């Protein structure tokens with residue numbers, strides 16, 4: 675069941691029809707999907723509207739305009755869902771499809787998790803059909819950031835992922851790469867980076883031909899209401915870190931204060947990034963990320979520009995200012 679554009683919310687319709695989209699936007703929106711004549715003429719792109727189990731899903735695939743070198747690299751896309759439930763169904767399929775691609779290509783699939791609400795949105799992967807169809811033996815699991823606490827602590831992203839996801843799938847324990855929780859923040863970051871370098875040398879983790887950095891197959895990132903991704907927070911010097919693969923923070927504005935985190939060069943070397951964002955409280959930075967401007971108020975999420983594909987998974991509340 676396809677709905678027509680008139681059914682879009684006003685802000686989203688405004689986004690679809692806004693003249694600024696004729697200029698190459700920060701995340702350019704040009705599609706190769708079936709065209710809506712009006713939209714096609716007005717916006718040089720079309721959209722695909724699919725009804726998904728009673729909810730409206732708007733998805734448009736994009737090709738980077740290659741015009742703004744600073745931010746445009748691979749493909750860009752956004753999907754807006756009426757509910758987190760619908761989002762979780764789509765995210766599971768997206769993840770399983772990418773995993774299948776890489777498992778077949780290289781017999782390994784490297785996936786990076788975030789903490790926070792992302793893990794809940796992955797729940798459908800641990801259910802049929804995926805629990806039975808995914809080649810879990812090829813999966814290698816990492817964290818984009820981790821709190822420097824014991825792995826059994828309630829603040830641990832490892833514990834969050836284990837309780838909510840890893841304990842429900844037949845993952846090989848040796849393919850789950852958590853931090854050494856006996857080390858302090860700086861040591862844990864260095865140790866995790868050393869682990870990644872060994873896995874690059876052994877061929878488990880691919881390498882970006884452009885940068886020589888680790889090129890993870892899929893990074894599943896959340897975003898905080900301040901626009902943080904991983905443990906890279908607005909105004910913090912770490913967002914500018916260019917040399918390290920993994921660094922540490924001891925003054926995180928989001929508790930707990932001590933964390934390790936991937937840096938943007940590693941995040942942006944990814945083959946695929948899914949940015950999973952739900953809730954009206956995050957609509958501001960989502961709106962900022964879809965703007966052209968990159969000025970001093972840039973929030974971390976605006977710096978996510980992978981070599982490969984970036985797809986936003988948004989519920990309608992998070993997309994409400996678009």
Ligand SMILES: O=C(O)[C@H](O)[C@@H](O)[C@H](O)[C@H](O)COP(=O)(O)O
Pocket residue numbers: 788789790791792819820821831895896897898899902903904905928
């Ligand atoms: O360790 C962390 O805190 C997370 O990795 C962090 O990057 C999180 O993904 C965002 O802050 C969004 O968190 P919520 O989804 O819970 O809002």
